[in-house]
Amino acid sequence: MSAVREAQIRIPLIDGHKTYHDISVDICKPIESKASRGWYICITIAGIIALWGIGCIFYLVGTGIGTWGLNKTVNWAWDITNFVWWVGIGHAGTLISAVLLLFRQRWRMAVNRSAEAMTIFAVIMAALFPVMHMGRIWCAYWVLPLPNQFGSLWVNFNSPLLWDVFAISTYFTVSLVFWYIGLIPDFGTIRDRMTKPLAKKVYSILSFGWTGNAKAWNRFEIVSLVLAGLSTPLVFSVHSIVSTDFATSIVPGWHTTIFPPYFVSGAVFSGFAMVLTLLLIMRKVMKLENYVTVKHVEYMNIVIIVTGSIVGVAYLTELFVSWYSGVEYESYAFINRFSGDYAWAYWSMMTCNVVSPQLFWVKKWRRSLSFTFFMSFIVNIGMWFERFVIIVTSLHRDYVPSSWTWFHPTFVDIGIFIGTIGIFFTLFLLFARYFPVLALNELKSILKTSGESYKEEQWKAEGGLYRKSS
């Protein structure tokens, strides 16, 4: 029996009477066996889309950002929309791995690895956009405070755009380190199971010679805890800083103090939706139903209700304050949002982000996998529209009516956006094929508190009624 006793109300998180060895076998199976036909089909489709995107990026870099649909009024559009969308998606991974670790949520063990991988790939996609928007991407290093021959002229530390450079680079590298430190023991397990010499060699290098002795585990636990402690304020700071890109400007519709919390909850909202999209496919294809149970999906849907509701309240607060402030320009920006040329985008956003997550109050629906899968798309579409609405509707009606205009995306705008989705899925499919998709050694550590056999034993001993999770 485990030293930690869990209340009877907690149903098993690992179904199917697993042993420690079973967990290793189940999680290593996709890596050790041949990839399925489905995997090849998926990676081919994702790869073609990714190549199309890369082609568009080359065309953009070779020709200039005039190939985007930007104009002098709408000088920020899909690029920054996509940037914020991808960064937002990236937020769920660190929230699951860091915040839920601090809150000792055991269900995170089954979802953290793939969520962290998703974070890393999403942040790479996000970082592409500001770099591309620089136009001359070979000068990208100018954003760093490096001595130079212009004076020295330094970067402007008053600017939120520079804060973003620090926030995104710190967020990316810290997430990467957090992810990899967790992966090392699992690579050790794969290394010790591998029989093919080349694969054994590769996993041996990846595992950094992990031994799993007492001192190493002692250090591992502290490193995970401290990294979680450091990442928690980092998660909140990154999207707060992204929101200040808008909030510190004087554009009506952007200049609001509500932005940081509103952006952070929106980020977690969309991130969980993307985690669900990926996990629901993964659990089915890789047969991980015993580890990613309906209860896990339900927990994530509850996070979606909470963050979705915060986002909803933020939308309504913004609307109210624009009227209550008495500032004509501010009121106009919001009246224009819901009744102007882009009203269709505003109402799509409202439907997807405010109305639809409320459906998860119905227990049957939030436990339905097909409904959740459908909703995960709806939420991500809604969150893309949120950024589009904030950015484009605030800009397209300039102070001077003669500057009023529309934004039309070009094939390069569309190609790059769709392309990043392709690159993201290609990277995720490669991850799912060659990396342990669940934190297998962390799962072993909760087997005796949350495994089905052990739960059953405990309940019998305590005279409780045994309940199965799904």
Added chain:
Amino acid sequence: MSNKVYYAMYDDDHKCLEGAKTLVGEGVHVSDAFSPFPIHGIDPVIGVQHTRLGICAFLYGITGTMTAIFGIKYFMISDWPMIVGGKPNGTMLENLPAFIPPIFEFTVFCAAHGMALTYLLRNKTLPGMPARNPDPRTTDDRFVLEIRTAENHEMTEEKIQSLLKSTGIVELDVREIEAH
């Protein structure tokens, strides 16, 4: 007395922990434990000191904070004062609110990376390092205690072996350590 090392293998983390407690209670010095996941509570039993990596992280973090403060003061106040958007930039103190985000980010950056690098170096886990676990199954579902005869001079080999067998081991591996 020959220089030998015993690897006592258990099939359960709880049995391994109880075994370690019994052995230490009988006066056996347990050198190390290998397991697929952390066995909670084994560190004080076999005398593993609590890691000081947390302190390291704090020191790296504070180094990051100071570097960021002095760097930004030099860039923005001393070397090339920049007046942007009418924001007060006469002194570091007046301008500090705008500098908090990069200072915070750089603190986290230094603390996280400094600690991660120290962790990898102290663990000797680096690319290309050979695996040093005594049995490949210790990363799967086996738990191994390491006992060295050199650290247990007062015990006979028979005594150690009989003690180990009484703790419910599933396998016992004895290896000679070659003298260099």
